[in-house]
Amino acid sequence: xxxxxxxxxxxxxxxxxxxxxxxxxxxxxxxxxxxxxxxxxxxxxxxxxxxxxxxxxxxxxxxxxxxxxxxxxxxxxxx
Numbered sequence: 432x433x434x435x436x437x438x439x440x441x442x443x444x445x446x447x448x449x450x451x452x453x454x455x456x457x458x459x460x461x462x463x464x465x466x467x468x469x470x471x472x473x474x475x476x477x478x479x480x481x482x483x484x485x486x487x488x489x490x491x492x493x494x495x496x497x498x499x500x501x502x503x504x505x506x507x508x509x510x
Contacts, residue, residue, distance in 0.1 A: 479497060480492065481494055
């Protein structure tokens, strides 16, 4: 993961991004889950069929069995 991050940061620097911009983006993303702690936590999603809260990571509702879609459909959202 570290080598991937270095490669990405090198590409961003080549495009003119600054360290200040990177830090600001990290802080923005860190605050998205409501808990600025250096982690990104996924919350529960609502079941489309029975409206129950479905635990993060589950693909089906634990109550009715309906398939659920994760909140974060970003390609890196499952990291």
